Amino acid sequence: MRVSRLLLTSGLLMLVLAGCAVTPEYKRPAVDVPAAFKEASLSPEAARRWKAAQPAEAMSRGQWWLVFGDEALNRLEEQAMSANQNLKAAAARLAQARAMQRDVESARYPTVDAGFGPTRQRASNASQGLDEDAHNPPSTLWRAQTTVSYEADLFGRVSAAVDAATADAQQSAALFQSVRLALQADVAQAHFLIRRLDAEAALFRDTVALRRQTLDLVQRRFDAGAISELDLARARTEYASAQSQSLAVERRRAAAEHALAILLGRPPASFAAAPAPLDRVTLSIPAGLPSSLLERRPDIAAAERAMAAANARVGVAKAAFFPRLTLTGAFGYESSQIGDLLQWSSRSFILGPLVGTVLSLPIFDGGQRDARLAQAKARYEEDVARYRQAVLTAFREVEDGLSGLRILGEQAGVQDEAVASAERAAQLSRVQYRAGDAGYLDVIDADRAVLQQKRAAVALNGERAQAAVALIRALGGGWENASAQPAPA
Structure with missing residues (x-):
């Protein structure tokens, strides 16, 4: 009866102490979130079409690249998702974090081991009160036993460690999503870069062909004695220059294609x-509310989970100042003869540690626990700052994307006018040159202006495509129940 009362009292005491957790209560730090994006206010109708944010990290990112209506891009994204090595490495890191979480969670449960084997020993004569030369042969003791060990979760040390490992695993999951989203965006931007260079290559092919025709015209006029050799030399220079620039575009396209191949594994x-x-x-692309970034962006989610893990580790460091209770026991059989090992009379048990004590209380460690607690608190403050910086960076990236798309759209309209004017000027200069009313330098300048303006237009098209990808990435990827509608050109 006395033993039962002792066990009951000990169990109740353990429950009370386990409830005295010393881990600080975790609260997500406040950040300054604007009511609306500065650029989004210029398009309130688009902002209203955006779906209100939902809690977020478990939600599928969706195939956001489908909004571009590019079948080649769709195939490239599928290949990258299945074969990219960086994504596979991120998946492996996630698997490691989840395995570590299960490892730490195992501390909630007792450990049970079984063993069998002999012990050969000889105690000293002095320890047994025998004469120095008394007969004292060695003895063999056979054991077959099961040992049990369990650490009671006093002051929440084990729970805090589990919370930290859980937050680490959740951070790794968010980082995996971040790597995945970054890969999708990189593939899209590499694809649009190649297509932009294809447009430049087509432009230079037309330019080379046009300058070849011009060179033939100048050659005929030179042969007829209507112009000097200077005009002919200038025509050849412009033709060779166009060929050289065409080869430069080809070189850049080859490098971009190689980079895309690596992304595809x-x-x-x-x-x-x-x-x-x-x-x-x-x-x-509607931007929605700034608060949605706190739920949609995987890098922000990773930073927030890092804070939660650091907060839990503050609890682990605090729990080190309090006692630790470890319950152990061994149950089995022991005998000096192996034949008698499994006899009922050979049974044995031990309650309590074989070495040390059940309850241990730290007294002096030279300031080690204080240093570890200070380190844990400083790590938490660092992660708070990183989280707030990640939020600010996300706001900047979205504002950059929104302003970039708006200004690029306006710039493209102005650039179209510049291209039309340059083409008209080039057409007039060629007509006047054939009629002898203009010099060949006027033709060269007009042709150069056309090429320059068309290259600028092609570059703007490429920048707009890549800016759209960057904005979708900045917003955290794809969205549900909303679509990006084509805007008037």
Whole structure:
């Protein structure tokens, strides 16, 4: 009866102490979140179309690249998701974190081991009160027993460690989503870069052909004695210059194609992107509310989970100042003869540690626990600052994307006018040159202006496509129950 009361009292005491957790209560730090994006206020109708944010990290990102209506891009994204090595490495890191979480969670349960074997020993004569030369042969003791060990969760030390490991695993999951989203965006931007270079290559092919025709015209006029050799030399220079610039574009395209192959997890020698000049990309991407970034962005989610893990580790460091209770026991059989080992009379048990004590209380450690607690608190403050910086960076990236798309749209309209004017000027200069009313320098300047303005227009198309990808990435990826509608060109 006395033993039962002792066990009951000990159990109740353990429950009370387990409830005295010393881990600080975790609260997400406040951040300054604006009511609306500065750029989004210029398009309130688009903002209203955005779906209100939902808690978020478990939600599928969706195939956001489908809004571009590009079948080649769709195939590239599928290949990258299945073969990219960085994504596989991120998945492996996530698996490691989840395995570590299960490892730490195992401390909630007792450990049970079984063993069998002999012990050969000889105690000293002095320890047994025998004469120095008394007969004292060694003895053999056979044991077959099961040992049990369990650490009571006093002051929440074990729970805090589990909370920290759980937050670490959740952080790794968010980082995996971040790597996945970054890969999707990188593939899209590499694809649009190649298509932009294809458009430049097509432009230079037309320019080379036009300058070849001009060179033939100048050659005929020179042969007829109507012009000097100076005009002929200038025509040849412009023709060679266009060929050189065309080869430079080809070189840049080859490098971009090789980079895309690596993103797809393929060697560059086995990948070739079919030429497809880029058309103008016009998307209206609603930005929604700034608060949605705190739920949608995987990098912000990772930073928040890092804070939670650091807060839990403050609890682990605090619990080190309090006693630890470890319950142990061994149950089994022991005998000096192996034949008698499993006899009922050979049974034995031990309650309590074989070495040390059940309850241990730290007294002096030279300031080690104080240093570890200070380190844990400083790590938490660091993660708080990182979280707030991640939020600020996210706001900046969205504002950059929104302003970039708006200004690029306006710039494209102005650039179209510049291209039309340059083409008209070039047409007039060629007519006047044929009639002898203008010099060849006027033709050269007009042709150069056309090429320059068309290259600028192609570059703007590429920048708009890549800016759209960057904005979608800044917003945390795809969205549900909302679509990006084509905007008027």
